Amino acid sequence: MAYTMTPTPAGPVGSQYCVCKVELSVCGQNLLDRDVTSKSDPFCVLFMEVNGKWVELDRTETAVNNLNPAFAKKFIVDYHFEEVQKLKFALFDQDKSSMQLYEHDFLGEFSCTLGTIVSSKKITRTLLLGNGKPAGKGMITDIWCRDHLAECLPGPQHVNLQPLLQSLKSEKPQSGEVQDKSTLLLFVVCYHMPAQPSLEPTEIAAQELSDNRVITLSMAGRKLDKKDLFGKSDPFLEFYKPGDDGKWMLVHRTEVIKYTLDPVWKPFTVPLVSLCDGDVEKQIKVMCYDYDSDGGHDFIGEFQTSVARMCEAQDASPLELECINPKKQKKKKNYKNSGIIIVKYCKITRDFSFLDYILGGCQLMFTVGIDFTASNGNPRDPTSLHYINPMGTNEYLSAIWAVGQIIQDYDSDKMFPALGFGAQLPPDWKVSHEFAINFNPTNPFCSGVEGIVQAYSACLPHIRFYGPTNFSPIVNHVARFAAQATQQEAASQYFILLIITDGVISDMDETRHAVVQASKLPMSIIIVGVGNADFAAMEFLDGDSRVLRSYTGEEAVRDIVQFVPFRDFRNAPKETLAKAVLAELPQQVVQYFKHQNLPPINSEPA
Template sequence: RGGGTLFANVRKSVGKGVLRLAMSGIKLSNTEGFLRKSDPFYELNRRMDSAGAATWDNVHRSQVVSNDLSPTWKEATLELSVLCGGDLDLPIEVKVYDHEKKGDHVLMGEFETTVNQLVAAESDTIDLMKNGSNTGKIKINKAQVVGAETVMEQRTEYSAAATAPPPGVPTFADYVSGGCELNVVVAVDFTGSNGDPRQPGTLHHIGSGLNDYEKAIKSIVPILEQFDSDKQIPFLGFGAKYDGVVRHAFQIGDSEELDGVRAVLDAYRGVFATRLIMSGPTVFEEVMQTAAAKAQSRLEAAQAEDKQSYTILLILSDGAVSDVEATKACLESINETPLSVVIVGVGNADFSSMEFLDDSQSLGERDIAQFVPFNEHCNSPADLSAATLQEIPEQLVSYFQKHDIQPRDQMTVEDEEIIIEPEDEIDLSLDFGDQEIVVSGGGSVANSW
């Protein structure tokens, strides 16, 4: 009733290869006033000629760089079939916005270009314009076409019988359709700053509804489960004391791996009856090293059976790490393993110091870490899962390509192999005694779902 009209533009995929694009801003004009700075992100729009008029279709949006008028955005890998339909001279619109939480983003400037022009402008700058005025510059740090003919190659092609161009770079879908399994490891923060879970309003409070840790698990893990045949999930905790010793990576549950998200949620609620002492500091290194070892072991076991495997470590934490440099060093040490690390910040803490995770990529290394603040997506499980999993496809492809591991042939599934199981309810009830939990620190107040 009064729902409006949805228009869909369906077109055949044309063009091979990708554009690897890395850009940064230089002295962008501030739209936030005197006391604050803008939070820039950019969009790429492809020109479409339809119904006798030109329109612009959004094909890519960068991450937001907070409070920075000279932002450096992460390198993006863009399929040419999506970006320009294989036409390297097709107009592309680049728009830079100041991010606003309510969604009414403010235009900071724009310019029009093409793939070929971006490639030619590598290491150079392009003026950002708004209403005829210069609002800063965009530096093209990297613009490289891979797996497609450049203009020069097209001009020097002798005949149709010449050697075929390099094949396009494989996509995430190619690996998944070839049977690559996604494994997930979950790690939860039990430091004292979470507060006493017996007290309503604290982050680990066990009540009639789901707390923020449970919401994050329930939103994200089931998506990854779909690509894991055995659905066995290692579940770790960190930041708590057992027998007077702080443990930065301890097993949660009765076994090393738990059978699906339901078992993970049950084990989470059961951990508070194990006489743990919620302590500190906040240390990620041991859970990251443990997950990296599991990821490498699983890939080697899969390859022995002519299969493929990739692992995602989901860390849920209420605060910033205690030692940034040690965390950076650990990320560098596990960079060569088939692993992505996603940290979801739960609660109302100041997570600004965690932005280093999105900028921790060293020259020549993969970007394997991402930080997502839970409160920015707490009103929508779909938004939370989308934001959390956004970078994983590119990270998976970059790992396999760096190690020259190509997708396997697409798997086929016979009708009789498809099993649809009824959806179970998840019982999250828990009864524990007042003397079974000791908390050594204060906590934060969680937002309601």
């Protein structure tokens, strides 16, 4: 195997703005022994596929004379849901001080996607040598263990994996499993990154990882001092925390409430780490001002408290704090206060990310809906949108591959329903707008994206393209399964429907109604328009610029439709289409589960 060292890239591989980072902790068990007089001295190298080539990202330290290493060095990788991120873990026995990998004995490797790692609790793979044959009797096991992650302290650190290794040794192998197995363990830790790139990503990531809590406050005032000569005050609040230099730092400012001494401010939410550095006992200062348009706001009063104290507030028994003006307090002997600030409600929750839900075990349930209406043309005609060219593809297949190869990493059984609409089916040649393209209505599932492609190709000669173009039956089909998933009252499943179509929707009113109802469910719809038709109706369903309404006037609870015309990506790299159609999906998943107050499965309480 010809391995050469690749210079470390100047920046992270991937797009400029990474939503989060994933930390992989690696340890091995029963590795091959390549040394004659002692045991191997293994180290692990991580590669990522970039433009068809394996690029070295990082390598661990060397574990001297050890076939069961627990590497202290962590791999930190930028995680992008909308990309297929292929990784390769290669192990070597260090023989020299050279950085060139061909100078060292090769112990084995395995490849997978980052999506597979973060979405799996445990997967087992054969450890392969350079010729593709198994490395002895070795197996590779990727493990992500939720319980161990919950116990980890914030930030990069050494994790003692020996107890887990011992427990793994004591496990009884399943039928057909090799007992002397060479094992690689990967532990996944999520780093939530800020929206803008940072010069100190590791330090900021550690803080973000240690505390994803947010605090929601509902504040009011009573009998505040009157500051305006011809009217009442226009009060607002400012929240401060102590900085490292001892000065107070502004954290949050409420809106201004006009012409009142008894204001009620809108509830607001801020990260707990922003308000008090995550320390609920730390003192914070709240200052009350009367707004003036010239910027010379009049000071009403202030007080100091802590998050722990404010959390004593309940709906039935709010917390009242005196607003004090120190100057007035010194001047007036009978001064009591400048009003009362009321904490009506205070609650700390966790601001979970998309990756939190995936790591928690949420499965993405993928369904494909394919347009077989006559406007597509005869599939045997090269001008048809369903014509499979000599390269074995067309725009329908390109869309299926682009979305499916991403989503399939997040579904454990990788069995996907594939449905068609707008065709006449044998033997009676009745039109159907909801049929299994494998012609098995009781089991419309296909094995992986390859299974969808095979079923699609096989069904083309056996159906007659017809019409009209009705979306609502397939939308309602997936919605029924999404509705059943809500009965679990857990963030365990989220449904994704990919519709690929060439034309204008015939049942727009019914489709609008179906989408509005589906917006209440754990479900998103991706529409890819193929060909050169007018797709204005699709843009209408995609509620980026306006709220979608049903024909009854009911508004969609949230935007769940993402539409892209394939023609915009014909000459672009194949990865570009996937990024475009999946760009909004992570946000839609998080938005739904947050709206339902569903945390990731087995997540820690705030």
